[in-house]
Amino acid sequence: TAPRTVLLTGAAGGLGTLMRELLPPYGYRLRLFDQRPVETIENAGNAGNAGNAAGEAEVITAELADREALGEAVRGVDAIVHFAGISLEAPFEKILRANIEGTYHLYEAAREAGVRRIVFASSNHAVGFTPRPADGSGAIGVDTPRRPDTYYGLSKGFGEDLASLYWDLHGIETVSVRIGSCCPEPTTVRMLSTWLSPADAARLLHAALTAPDVGHTVVYGSSANTRLWWDLSSARALGYEPRDDAEPYAAALLAAQGELDDDNPEHAHLGGSFCTDPPQWPH
Ligand code: 15L
Secondary structure (H helix, E strand, O other): OOOEEEEEEEOOOOOHHHHHHHHHHOOOEEEEEEEOOOOOOOOOOOOOOOOOOOOOOEEEEEOOHHHHHHHHHHHOEEEEOOOOOOOOOHHHHHHHHHHHHHHHHHHHHHHHHOOOHHHHHHHHHHEEEEEOOOOOOOOOOOOOOOOOOHHHHHHHHHHHHHHHHHHHOOOOEEEEEEEEEOOOOOOOOHHHHHOHHHHHHHHHHHHHHHHHOOEEEEEEEOOOOOOEEEHHHHHHHOOOOOOOOOOOHHHHHHHHHHOOOOOOOOOEEEEEEOOOOOOOOOO
């Protein structure tokens, strides 16, 4: 049966803000966790429920390092969607605390509370230095060697390995989703290959939360992009059926920005401009 109560960490962040609107229609009751206050979504029609973004959702404002608060947050949930952490490159000490130690705290709290399923927001930047394949080839599998492009990407590889350990040692299942670029619309030529529409992200999370016997499964998180670089078969095996494709945005983006150019270090690898020193934004 589908899990009902789901803890969403990083609920105030970019992905969390999108997903706390899109997951409840699948039947989830969300518990929202973030170190920043979760702001009410405008026009959510729940004016009588100030500070409470998703109708019935509970909100917990605390850091992952606050093990007491985290213990309360995980108590009684059926599953966890772990988005909390720094989502771009940052000094190592900050990545260490937020992403590496933070994910460790999350898994320990899950183990103590007996939570059986976690969906971990990994990232394409765990393999970001992999050379960019031909557009649409889907050539990059989940077994491609790790090639992090940043401390950030390194922390995502750590999270995947932590998930693997907690499955083998403690029987906690995880789907690690190497998310491409999840935003309302693709805004760069690179995103014609990497885009994950918010609606497809919700479809993928629902599949990851409900598929049986996932053990530790690594998947890529993208829409069914015409120019896709990586292989979605392990995601599809969970029941994910993407419906969106970035291609309708191609003509305008290519006219404005031109084709990707392998001689440009910002274009030569999966991770795009994360692969330059220092990383460039936007990418
Ligand atoms: C990521 O991992 C970042 O969190 C996100 O902001 C995007 O930059 C995305 O990767 C991407 O590769 O486009």
